[in-house]
Amino acid sequence: MNTKAKEARRGIVQISEVANALIDPVLAKRAGINTMLLGSWDEIAGSQFAxxxxxxxxxWPRRASEMAGESGGYQPGVLTIACEGARALFLSHQQGEIIQRINGFFGFPAISQVRIVQKPVAAQPRRKPKPRPLTGAxxxxxxxxxxxxxxxALKAALKRLGTAVLGMPRKAP
Structure with a gap:
């Protein structure tokens, strides 16, 4: 019996499996994508666009037959990609290759078009709390x-460092 089967039998589950099971239905309903696509995006987009x-x-397109209650044939969807600034122009020239990579990832022709929207992609850096000024003891x-x-100069630098270290808000244990 392999290790994964033994772990499943004992009730050991990786946190990523639990998180994906919780997140995937929400992503699928709201955005039509899954965590596997998001996790593999760097390989799909390539080093030029990752x-x-x-x-x-x-x-996914709505078909007239679906609205009438009939089951119809499958139609590929449109992937919306957020891209920063002027790189969107270069991405638009590579649409065909991106579509091929995505369809290769899914294993069937899931995407027929790419829609590019220009917006910031990188996560905004978190602001660190400022140290409080030192008083008293x-x-x-x-x-x-x-x-x-x-x-x-060294004394001033050490005072700034000491103020930063001693003045940071403490987290409760």
């Missing part, structure tokens, strides 16, 4: 620590 693009949604302690330093 850092400046991200898949946003797949729009902490300020006196820091002054005592840097008192013997001769160079004024």
């Amino acid at each position: 850092d400046c693009t991200r898949p946003e949604r797949i729009s 902490a300020a006196r302690h820091l002054d005592d620590l840097v008192e013997g330093i001769e160079g004024e």
Whole structure:
């Protein structure tokens, strides 16, 4: 019996499997994509576009036969890709290759068109909390620590470092 089967029998499940099971239905309903596509996007987009693009949604066409209650043939969808700035022009020239890679990823002709929207792709960096100014005993302690330093530039740098370290808000244990 392989290791994965033994782990499943004992009830051990990887957190990524649990997260994907929770996230995939929401992504599928709202955007028509899944975590596998998002996780493999760097390979699909290639090194030229991995850092400046991200898949946003797949729009599947509604057919008249579906609205009438009949089952009809399958039609490929339109993938919306967010792309930063001027790189969208270069991406538009590579649409055919991107479509082939995506369809190769899915294993069937899932996408027939790519729609490119220009918008920021990189996650906005989180702002770090600013240290609070030191007062009272902490300020006196820091002054005592840097008192013997001769160079004024070094002393000022050490005071800034000490203020940053001692002045950061503490997280509750």
